[in-house]
Amino acid sequence: MQEVRQALLQFDRAEIKKIVQAAIDAGLLPFDVINDGMAVAMGEVGKLFETGEYYLPELIMAGATMKDGMEILTPLLKAEGGLGATPKGKVILGTVKGDVHDIGKNLVKIMLEGSRFEVIDLGVDVEPDHFVQAVKEHGARLVAMSALLTTTTGGMKLTLQALEAAGLREQVKVMIGGAPISNEFANQIGAEGYAATAVGAVAEAQRLLRVD
Structure with missing residues (x-):
C-alpha cells in the first residue's frame, strides 16, 4: 500500500494505474486500496497544503492522480456492489x-x-x-x-x-x-x-x- 501512497504524493499519473492494478492482482480489496492507500495519501496532501508546503497546483495534481487510480477501482466497486457502501456520506x-x-x-x-x-x-x-x-x-x-x-x-x-x-x-x-x-x-x-x-x-x- 505504500507504493499507492507514494505514487499519489509524487503525482505519478503514469504509474498510479499500474500500481493500483498490481495491488488488486495481489488480492487486495478495492476498498482497502482506497481507505489505506489513497485516502491516507490525500490526508497527507491536505496537511501539506495547510502548512504551506503544497499549493493549489499540488492539490490539483494530487486530485488528478487519485482520479486516475479510481478509474481502475470504480468498476470493481460497482461490480461488488460496494461503491455505495464505502462513502462516509x-x-x-x-x-x-x-x-x-x-x-x-x-x-x-x-x-x-x-x-x-x-x-x-x-x-x-x-x-x-x-x-x-x-x-x-x-x-x-x-x-x-x-x-x-x-x-x-x-x-x-x-x-x-x-x-x-x-x-x-x-x-x-x-x-x-x-x-x-x-x-x-x-x-x-x-x-x-x-x-x-x-x-x-x-x-x-x-x-x-x-x-x-
Whole structure:
C-alpha cells in the first residue's frame, strides 16, 4: 500500500494505474486500496497544503492522480456492489446561482472524494430548486455551497429557504464557503457549517455528519 501512497504524493499519473492494478492482482480489496492507500495519501496532501508546503497546483495534481487510480477501482466497486457502501456520506455540492467560478468548488470535491465522501457535483450557477431536487433524488444529508462573488452570496440564503419550503431542512446540514464567506455569515443565514479551505471542508463535513 505504500507504493499507492507514494505514487499519489509524487503525482505519478503514469504509474498510479499500474500500481493500483498490481495491488488488486495481489488480492487486495478495492476498498482497502482506497481507505489505506489513497485516502491516507490525500490526508497527507491536505496537511501539506495547510502548512504551506503544497499549493493549489499540488492539490490539483494530487486530485488528478487519485482520479486516475479510481478509474481502475470504480468498476470493481460497482461490480461488488460496494461503491455505495464505502462513502462516509453523500454531499450535494455546487456554486450558487449567478456565480460561475468553480476552482474552489472543484478543490473541495477533490478533497471530499479523497476522504471517501460521495460527491454529487451540480456544477456552477446552481438554482436553489436544483439543490432541493438533488437532495430528494440522492437522499443526501449534507449540502455544500460555494460563492466567490459577494453579489451572489444571497443565493445561499435562498437555497436554505428553498430547503425549508420543501420540508427538507431538518434532514440536511448545510456547509458554505468561498472568498466573501465567513463563519459570521454562516451563522447569520442559518448554515450549520463553514470552511475557509478545501481541507477545512473535509473536517467540517466529518463534524456535521459525525463521521471520522
